[in-house]
Amino acid sequence: MSIGSSYPVGRSTPGPQPTRPLARPHPAVPLGLRLLAASLCGLLALALTALLFVRTYPGQWWDGALLPPAERGGGYEQQTTLVGPANAVLATFGRPTLLAALLGAVLLVGALRGRLVPGVVGVGLVLCAVVVAGAVKSALPRPDLGIGSSTTHNSFPSGHVAAATALLLAFMLVLPGWARRWLTVPGAAGVTVVAAATMIAGWHRFSDALGGVLLGVALFCLAAAALVARGERGAAGRPAGGSRWGGLAGAAAGPLVLLWALVVVGPELAASVQRGALVAIMVAGAVTMVLVGAVVFLVRATDFASPLPARPGPSTGSQKIS
Structure with missing residues (x-):
């Protein structure tokens, strides 16, 4: 008869399991830093566009292939x-009267909505875009690389396109989030019309229009970052312009409208202009729609209103004993 034990032999009694620390959520990148990063990316893209299309043989050739000079007159x-x-x-x-009226409208909307400082910044944004575009055109040399369809006259970037882009985005500083989404598509279409007009009239090359859009977007992100750093409401995450899904839906509306325009307007436009000019106009329109939609989505939760003064709380000091 074997004598056994009712207790397990050689088995350790399980003790309390160590608790794992809960994973901390990654802190969100502040909006000001995101806007600064977007501005730097825009300036870098502007510099690369200038380097490619102004300073290299393939870039000058592509500009000439898309918008060739006329056979007569040059x-x-x-x-x-x-x-x-x-x-x-x-x-x-x-x-000048129309531009002054539009800038006055930016100031008026800003003043009526209690956003006078963003309105002044918006006006400065447009003027800065015009000045910077003119300075870059004067300072940037265009070498003669022996391309028959190219000249040494530099027109990069387009001041008209930069001003149109900056003007559209200046209204984004003073309008509420829901109004920005409604203005994004028609505003980007208006910028595309100005860009197309500069190319059709022979004022600017394709790269000039692209550079104008990049310049306007980069300056807007820089101005918006300055307003956020000043302490505007919404920078801490208050949803001033709707939910993230609403912002995504608004951003996706731009490419859909562009696709509709290609289907409806494309055949008539293709019958009126040469194939190179048509490609240049469509690509410029697509880039404009994507960039404007991206920056509007980036500031979707910011209304750029001045922060409300803090209300004094109850006194926590010692009370007088009577």
């Missing part, structure tokens, strides 16, 4: 019936 005005409307668009947009 000008870059495209052989199309849209030259007249293009010149009319540029003449209208270039009027």
Whole structure:
């Protein structure tokens, strides 16, 4: 008869299991830093575009292939019936009275919504875009690389396109989030019309229009970062412009509208301009829609209103005993 034990032999009694520390969520990158990073990316893209299209043989060749000079006269005005409307668009947009009225509208909307400082920043954004575009055109040399369809005259970047882009984004500083989403698609379409007009009229090359959009977006991100650093409401995450899914839906509307425009307007436009100019216009429109939609989505939760003064709380000091 074997004598056994009712207790387990050689088995350790399980003790309390060590608790694992809960994983801490990664802190979100502040909006100001994201805007600064976006501005630096825009400036880097602007520099690379200038380096590629202005300073290299393939870039100059592509500019000439998309928008070749006329066979007679050597000008870059495209052989199309849209030259007249293009010149009319540029003449209208270039009027100082119209530009002053639009900048006044930015200030007025900002003042009515209690966002006068963002309105002033928006006006400065447009003026800065025009000045910087002119300075870059004057300072950036365009070498003669022996390309028959290219000249040494530098027109990079386009001041008209930079001003149109900056003007659209200046309104984004003073409008609420829901209004920004409604303005994104028609505003980007308006910038595309100005860019197309500069190319059709022979004022600018494709790279000039692309550089104008990049310059306007980079300056907007820099201005928005300055306003966020000043302490505008919404920078701490208050949803001023709707949920993230609403912002994504608004950003996705741009490419959908562009696709619709390609289906509806594309055939008529293709019949009016040469294939190279058509490609240049469509690519410029797509880049404009994507960049404007991206920056509007980036500031979707910020209304750029001045922070409310803190209310004094109850006193926590010693009370007088009577």
